[in-house]
Amino acid sequence: MTSMQAIPPIERLKGRENYSTWRFAMTVFLEHEDLWKCIEGTEVDERKLTRAKAKLILCIDPINYSHIQNAGTVKEVWDKLQASFEDSGLTRKVSLLRTMATTRLEKCNSVEDYVNKIITTAHKLSGLGYPVSDEWVGTLLLAGLPEEYRPMIMGIENSGMTITADAIKTKILQDVKDARTGKNSDHQTAFFAKRNKKAINSRL
Known part of the structure; x- marks a missing residue:
């Protein structure tokens, strides 16, 4: 023992x-x-x-x-x-920033893997004395989602929701994971489709 x-x-x-x-x-x-x-x-x-x-x-x-x-x-x-x-040089910082900016959900093994990769990379940058703002981490989490989730992003924008890493992480782990595992309700799908159509029409 x-x-x-x-x-x-x-x-x-x-x-x-x-x-x-x-x-x-x-x-x-x-x-x-x-x-x-x-x-x-x-x-x-x-x-x-x-x-x-x-x-x-x-x-x-x-x-x-x-x-x-x-x-x-x-x-x-x-x-x-x-x-x-410990590598705190410019090359290391550039490499980590590139990882954050280019990480995509479709290239990760799971939704959890995607979220953890971006947030962990942000923590590594902070450890090198290069903190990434909470809003930027949340925005990058949304930026790496496939085009099919644009209606969800538009819904977040229209709701006035504050963009933070924790808030977007929770949103992705709930809605995106459910969508990828086929658990999204027809009501939610219709809601996003209707919102997307409305937004497109307003721009025409």
């Missing part, structure tokens, strides 16, 4: 591709365990320092041990991992 409790339920650090999410999860976990001062370098309790280092290393994929084998303290382990995998 003791050995199992030593390993938090966090995905092991594989490399640059999951470093930002791993770092966030480890930060929360170490704070919860009252071990964050070990990372800051201000802890003097040797037992806590040993525990923190053990927990940290157990959450790293063995393929990455080469980066930390010469680290003497838990703070050195943390700093070496950050130096190896």
